[in-house]
Amino acid sequence: MKIKLLLFSTALLLGLASCTTIKRTADTVNIDAKISQYPTVADLEVHKKVEVTKTWNFRPFHIGEPKMKYLKGNMIAEILKEAGADVLLEPQIIYSRTSFGERKYTISGYPATFKNFRKATKADLEALKTEQPEHERTVYNVSQPWYKRIFRSKK
Numbered sequence: 001m002k003i004k005l006l007l008f009s010t011a012l013l014l015g016l017a018s019c020t021t022i023k024r025t026a027d028t029v030n031i032d033a034k035i036s037q038y039p040t041v042a043d044l045e046v047h048k049k050v051e052v053t054k055t056w057n058f059r060p061f062h063i064g065e066p067k068m069k070y071l072k073g074n075m076i077a078e079i080l081k082e083a084g085a086d087v088l089l090e091p092q093i094i095y096s097r098t099s100f101g102e103r104k105y106t107i108s109g110y111p112a113t114f115k116n117f118r119k120a121t122k123a124d125l126e127a128l129k130t131e132q133p134e135h136e137r138t139v140y141n142v143s144q145p146w147y148k149r150i151f152r153s154k155k
Contacts, residue, residue: 038119038120039119039120039124039125039128040117040118040119040120041117041118041119041120041124042114042115042116042117042118043114043115043116044087044089044112044113044114044115045112045113045114045115046089046110046111046112047083047085047110047111047112047113048110049108049109049110050079050082050083050108050109050110050111051106051107051108052075052078052079052106052107052108053104053105053106054066054071054075054104054105054106055102055103055104055105056102056103057101057102057103058097058099058100058101058102058103068095068105071105072093072105072107075105075107076088076091076107079107079109079111080111083111084111084113085111085112085113086112086113086114087111087112087114088107088109088110088111088112089109089110089111089112090109090110091107091108091109092106092107092108092109093105093106093107094106094107
């Protein structure tokens with residue numbers, strides 16, 4: 001009798017616990033949010049070219065070796081901080097290494113500082129409009145496979 005009561009109560013508890021459903025609803029409102037922004041332009045004051053190099057020796061299994069993405073970001077930050085600049089223009093990055101020897105990571109570029117932020121004038125807006133002649137445009141249809149783009153028939 002105790003076994004039947006135990007089995008019945010276990011089945012009853014499992015039946016009540018396993019079939020619960022949680023319903024959630026949400027109402028949404030269609031918001032027509034439009035953001036209008038007038039262009040802002042600034043002048044760049046470009047400083048002389050700077051070059052920074054970090055070197056280290058080979059480490060087996062790359063233990064303690066700097067990760068390249070962090071090394072690059074830190075070196076660019078150092079260049080900008082030292083020059084008091086906002087952006088590094090034309091960055092050139094060179095990584096060289098020798099087998100079981102020295103590793104060298106070099107970044108060079110032109111630090112630049114933004115000056116004279118102002119609302120764009122009509123002349124600035126016209127300068128931003130660039131038109132490329134029709135015969136110089138190359139248009140690729142990336143929705144087609146590569147072989148159809150290369151071997152397409154000329155109409």
